[in-house]
Amino acid sequence: MSDPSQLSPRALGEAIGVSQSSLKRWADRGLLEVHRTAGGHRRIEVREALRFIREAGFTVIRPELLGLEGAELAASLEEGLDSAVDRFRRALTAGDEDIARSVILGLFAEGRPLSLIFDEVFRPALAAIGLLWLDDPHGITIEHRATDICAHVIGDLRGRIAPKEGRRVAIGGAPSGDPYHLPSAMIATALAAEGYRPMNLGPNFPVHGLAEAAAREEARLVWLSVTAAPAVGELRDGILDLVDQLHPRGIPVIAGGAALGALELPDLAGLHVGRSMADLVAIAREIGAAGSGDLAHRA
Ligand code: B12
The missing domain is CATH 1.10.1660.10 (Multidrug-efflux Transporter Regulator; Chain: A; Domain 2)
Known part of the structure; x- marks a missing residue:
């Protein structure tokens, strides 16, 4: 066989x-x-x-030969990315995992960057789904179901990325009180494609534990995604302390997420702030190229 x-x-x-x-x-x-x-x-x-x-x-012409059965390629997505976003959003709303997966695998097979798939397809589709509960009592069910489908599809993408030799460890997650799972799953996938070995510690991970985990795993990069920050002051102090511990060891921290702005973090050597997966990839490449974490803080 x-x-x-x-x-x-x-x-x-x-x-x-x-x-x-x-x-x-x-x-x-x-x-x-x-x-x-x-x-x-x-x-x-x-x-x-x-x-x-x-x-x-x-250009992939026979996706099924690559294990991408059902992937929707450009020819069937005539209006390009807008149509893909729309189809993906409708599939998530309807709870149709097969269509959601085929849209994303089609974009992947077309060679679209993972950062673009995350920033310009997943993000707007989920933002639209996040508004449903305001008008529809069923909206919360739809949102939870859509999150589960997204987690599966992101896991599927990650499984299609070949590990590189001598990979550098990247470790991260979302802080205590932050239940959001998808941003770190995206980060881990995007960093795997950049040649890192990601260890996604997931949501609700205490920030003070990251320094210890990074040292133990000899990480070369630490990420933090903040979508919910129930205790702003505590989290801010925790991040400053984390950078304080990691910077002398040459381990940069990349932070981002919808609630990060609320923390009003200062410019710090060893701390990089991004707004998107495209920023994440750009920062990770700069760090990789410079071979150290001592780059300017980015807003
Ligand atoms: C799914 C979801 C949930 C799920 C999360 C499930 C899970 N386990 O992950 C559940 C059901 C738990 C949930 C709960 C709640 N939610 Co909610 N949720 C969402 C939803 C629909 C999608 C979030 C998501 O995963 N998006 C996909 C990610 C990848 O996109 P993103 O967060 O924008 O991240 C991008 C960038 O920020 C950046 N980025 C992110 N992290 C990082 C890190 C680095 C290092 C870098 C460089 C970049 C970066 O790149 C990403 C990709 O482009 C959003 C809608 C929205 N607009 O996002 C609402 C949303 C975030 N939720 C909201 C609300 C109000 C709630 C609840 C209060 C609802 C309630 N009444 O209970 C609770 C609060 C939970 C809590 N404890 O804080 C509001 C927040 C409003 C606000 N500004 O505060 C939103 C915006 C919905 C809305 N429009 O009302 N939610």
Whole structure:
């Protein structure tokens, strides 16, 4: 039986409409990682194929060959991103996980950056769903169900990202009293694609525990997502203390989230503030390039 996590060069060629000889050439140049089975046949890991396709900008024509059955590609999303957001929002509202997943996997297969999928598809769809409870008693049920679907779909995306060798640990979550799960799930996925090994400690994690966890895991980056801040002063002090402990060790903290502004954090070396997943990725790249956390505070 063939292993669904492995592709033959022929299947990959058919998935993106290129010849096997082109694939072989790219493999020889180190652009695509190919290994051999015990019987000497060339195989490509599906996650490696997806990385290559997305980074090189190929168009997927047969998504089912890449394990992306049902993914809605650009041809069927004629109006592009707006139509994808609308379809995703309607699928979440109706509780239709299959459609929600196929919209997101379609965007992923098209090579759209994860940060864009999170900032410009998930975020507006959830913002619209967050208004339903104001007019509709069923709105709270819809919101909880939509959150569960989003968590599954984000987990699915994360599972399709090939781990890189020698990955740096990134650790983080949301502080005590903050029940929001999705922002950190997105951060972990986006950082995995940037070559980190994310440890998502999830919602409701005490900020003072992050310094200890970061030291124990030899983390190279710590994130904090703040959507709800029931005790503003305490959280602010906790974050300042965290940066105070981590900065001397060269571990930068990236903070963000809808409620972060309320904390009025000062400019601090070792603390980076972002408003979106695009900011997160940009900051993580700067940190990676600089090799230290000593960059300017960003607003
Ligand atoms: C799902 C949801 C819930 C769920 C959360 C489930 C879970 N386990 O995660 C539940 C049901 C628990 C919930 C509860 C409540 N909620 Co609510 N919720 C939402 C909803 C619909 C989506 C939140 C979400 O996950 N969004 C997706 C994330 C990824 O988007 P985001 O938060 O905007 O994050 C983006 C950026 O901020 C940034 N970012 C985030 N974190 C970080 C971190 C870093 C490092 C960086 C760089 C960037 C970054 O990137 C993200 C992607 O673009 C929002 C609507 C909305 N507008 O967001 C309401 C919303 C946040 N909730 C709201 C309210 C009022 C409540 C309740 C008070 C309702 C109630 N009466 O009980 C409670 C309070 C809970 C609490 N203890 O604080 C309000 C908040 C209003 C306000 N300004 O205070 C909102 C805005 C809905 C609304 N319009 O009324 N909620």
